[in-house]
Each structure stands twice: as structure tokens, then as C-alpha cells.
Amino acid sequence: MAPMEGVTGYIYRNTHHAFFSGQDKIIDKYFTPFVVATYTRELKSRERIDILPENNRGLNGEMHVVPQILTNRSDEMLHMAGVMAGMGYREINLNLGCPVRTVTSKGKGSGFLQYPEALSRFLDEVYSELDRKAASGGETLCLSVKTRIGFENPEEAAALMRIFSQFPVSELIIHPRTTKEGYAGFPHVDVFADIFREYAGRMRLIYNGNIFNGHDYALITSLMPSLSGVMLGRGLISDPGLARFIRTGNAITAEELRTFCQALLDAYKVEYLSPGRGSAGEQVLVNRMKELWFYMGNLFSGSGSLAAGTKAPEGEKRPGVYGDFSLHIKNVRKAGNLRDYESAVRMLFANCPITGCADGLKDPS
Ligand SMILES: Cc1cc2nc3c(=O)[nH]c(=O)nc-3n(C[C@H](O)[C@H](O)[C@H](O)COP(=O)(O)O)c2cc1C
Numbered sequence: 001m002a003p004m005e006g007v008t009g010y011i012y013r014n015t016h017h018a019f020f021s022g023q024d025k026i027i028d029k030y031f032t033p034f035v036v037a038t039y040t041r042e043l044k045s046r047e048r049i050d051i052l053p054e055n056n057r058g059l060n061g062e063m064h065v066v067p068q069i070l071t072n073r074s075d076e077m078l079h080m081a082g083v084m085a086g087m088g089y090r091e092i093n094l095n096l097g098c099p100v101r102t103v104t105s106k107g108k109g110s111g112f113l114q115y116p117e118a119l120s121r122f123l124d125e126v127y128s129e130l131d132r133k134a135a136s137g138g139e140t141l142c143l144s145v146k147t148r149i150g151f152e153n154p155e156e157a158a159a160l161m162r163i164f165s166q167f168p169v170s171e172l173i174i175h176p177r178t179t180k181e182g183y184a185g186f187p188h189v190d191v192f193a194d195i196f197r198e199y200a201g202r203m204r205l206i207y208n209g210n211i212f213n214g215h216d217y218a219l220i221t222s223l224m225p226s227l228s229g230v231m232l233g234r235g236l237i238s239d240p241g242l243a244r245f246i247r248t249g250n251a252i253t254a255e256e257l258r259t260f261c262q263a264l265l266d267a268y269k270v271e272y273l274s275p276g277r278g279s280a281g282e283q284v285l286v287n288r289m290k291e292l293w294f295y296m297g298n299l300f301s302g303s304g305s306l307a308a309g310t311k312a313p314e315g316e317k318r319p320g321v322y323g324d325f326s327l328h329i330k331n332v333r334k335a336g337n338l339r340d341y342e343s344a345v346r347m348l349f350a351n352c353p354i355t356g357c358a359d360g361l362k363d364p365s
């Protein structure tokens with residue numbers, strides 16, 4: 001499961017794991033949304049709660065969670081890596097993918113991709129120190145990297161890959177879009193495939209981007225059968241049963257989605273509404289659920305607002321958003337309070353069948 005700030009916090013991850021991964025380990029790894037590393041400042045309490053080991057075990061301790069760190073300074077990175085190691089984590093992930101301007105303008109996330117020399121120095125300092133610690137009997141910590149293929153231009157990918165391949169990156173997760181592209185258009189599957197051809201023998205490569213249904217997954221794995229893995233983001237939030245469907249052919253049912261949503265709502269109620277937990281309140285709770293419905297709405301329409309939300313190439317027609325069931329989805333997304341939210345969700349499940357998400361990828365050939 002991809003890290004998604006504001007979406008895949010520990011409550012979501014635990015609930016998802018209980019319903020759709022569990023002992024079958026359908027999901028190999030859950031990545032946490034990024035934690036900001038700063039040398040002087042402690043973790044924010046929200047970030048700490050999200051990565052505390054006791055919040056990340058799953059029902060029987062079988063959930064594998066990888067915390068993600070955002071920084072462009074090796075001293076901050078190593079400090080935070082030490083904090084994570086102290087909590088018992090043995091694998092951490094570096095965020096080189098975030099395209100949000102407030103992050104990239106500081107040269108962090110995918111903003112760091114603009115400075116290959118500094119990036120190379122950073123990786124050298126971090127991996128050397130991790131190596132040194134492991135060699136001197138300290139903890140062994142694997143560092144994976146999640147990246148885009150460039151800042152401005154997909155052609156930057158070649159130079160970036162030459163950098164990454166010089167280090168013991170435990171796995172390289174690539175979202176084949178540039179920072180500038182944000183989430184628009186289709187991912188450059190062809191660029192990923194070129195990288196795969198050249199580097200798959202040397203490093204674990206993970207594909208990430210626009211896998212919204214089984215068909216998208218089949219396309220990627222048919223192009224690259226020996227791929228080490230895929231990371232699922234928006235597609236998995238839209239269809240929480242997507243990974244299970246891919247692994248077992250067992251598709252999510254409306255009843256499963258309904259009980260999953262109810263369990264999430266109940267868990268968020270404990271977080272946001274119980275006394276002594278501050279008064280984030282009902283509005284935050286409702287907003288949190290509505291954000292999920294931004295994605296899950298796609299499952300009912302078959303018309304794919306995810307695909308529709310990305311810019312269609314010129315001349316291509318995309319189906320409308322939310323198909324015939326727009327009213328019910330809209331009511332969920334418009335709900336101003338908990339009562340309206342719960343009643344809109346009831347109406348949605350009573351009236352709308354699940355149809356599955358539209359394709360997110362198209363065959364590059
Ligand atoms: C709302 C949102 C929040 C995200 N937060 C993070 C994050 O904290 N760290 C990160 O590496 N990527 C983040 N991403 C990027 C996703 O992990 C993923 O790379 C991207 O959505 C493409 O994959 P997908 O097409 O499967 O969704 C975020 C994406 C979205 C839409």
C-alpha cells in the first residue's frame with residue numbers, strides 16, 4: 001500500500017489489514033505517509049502516534065509497516081533513521097516523490113531530483129553511515145527509495161538511475177511521472193520499462209502508478225513478468241479489495257465495503273469524538289470519511305473519476321464522472337454532519353451496485 005498523507009494513517013492501515021490482508025499477507029508492506037525529519041525537532045505528536053510500533057502491528061503482529069521519511073539533509077535523515085531503529089523498524093523509506101510545491105520548493109520530496117549532485121552526496125553520506133553502523137555491530141537498517149522519474153522531464157530518469165544504482169537501495173519504487181506532471185495524463189510506462197530492462201538484474205524495482213483494477217495490473221506484469229512488485233495507491237483506496245482480487249481473484253462485495261467503511265467510521269469516532277482526545281470533532285471525522293469517498297465513489301460508477309480526473313490526451317473522450325449513480329455519491333460527498341453522512345452512505349449501498357474502477361493505464365504498444 002502506497003503512503004498517502006491524510007488518507008493512509010494507522011487507523012486506515014490497521015482496518016484495511018484486518019479486512020483485506022490479515023494472515024494471508026495479501027499486502028506485503030504498508031508504507032506510512034511521510035514523517036518530516038529535522039535534526040533539532042522531535043517528531044510531531046501526530047507523526048509519532050502514526051509510527052508507534054504498538055499502533056502498527058496488525059491483529060497478530062503480522063502487519064509489515066515501513067515508515068517513510070522526508071528530508072534532504074543527511075544528518076536529519078540519520079537522526080530520524082536512528083529514532084525509527086530505536087522503535088524496532090528495520091526498513092525505512094526515503095520520499096523523493098512528493099510533488100507538492102511547499103515541499104519541492106524546499107528541495108525536498110521530488111524537488112530533490114533537481115539537484116543530482118546534492119542527491120548523490122546525500123545518498124553517499126546516508127548509506128555509508130548505515131553501512132558503518134551495521135559493520136560495527138549496530139542495527140542493520142534497510143533504506144528503500146520512492147521516486148518520480150524527473151522534475152521537469154522524463155529524460156532525467158537516466159541520470160537519476162545512474163545515481164540510485166550506485167547505492168545499496170533495498171528497493172526502488174518508481175512512479176513514472178515527473179514532478180511537473182503531478183497526477184495528470186498517463187504514467188510513462190515505457191520509461192519504467194526501459195529502466196526495468198537495464199536495471200532489474202541489479203536492484204529490486206517496484207512499479208507505482210495508476211493501477212486501478214486487475215486489468216491495469218495485468219498490463220504491467222505482462223510487460224514485465226519478473227517485476228519485484230507493485231505499489232498501489234489511489235486504486236487501493238478506491239477498491240480496498242484490489243490487492244486481494246489481484247492475488248486470489250476474489251473481488252470485493254458491497255457488503256464487505258459497507259462493513260469496512262463502518263469499521264473505519266467506528267475507529268475514527270474513537271479517535272476524534274471520545275472525551276480526552278481533544279475536540280477535533282465531528283466535522284473532522286466526516287471530512288476524513290468524505291475524503292475516502294472521493295476515491296471509493298469510483299467503485300460504484302465504473303466511469304472512473306480517477307481516470308477522468310487525469311487530463312485526457314487531446315482527442316480522447318473519457319466517460320463522465322460517477323455515471324448514473326452520481327446523486328448518491330454526491331450526497332455522501334456533500335454531507336455536512338455525521339447524520340447526513342450516515343444516511344447518504346445507507347442510501348448509496350441500498351441503491352448502487354459495485355461495478356469496479358475504470359482502467360488507469362493504456363497499453364504503451
Ligand atoms: C492524497 C495523496 C497523498 C499522498 N501522500 C504521499 C506520501 O505521504 N508519501 C509519498 O511518497 N507519496 C504520497 N503520495 C503519492 C502516492 O504514494 C503514489 O505514489 C501516487 O498516488 C501514485 O500512485 P497511484 O496511481 O497508485 O495512486 C500521495 C498521493 C496522494 C493522492
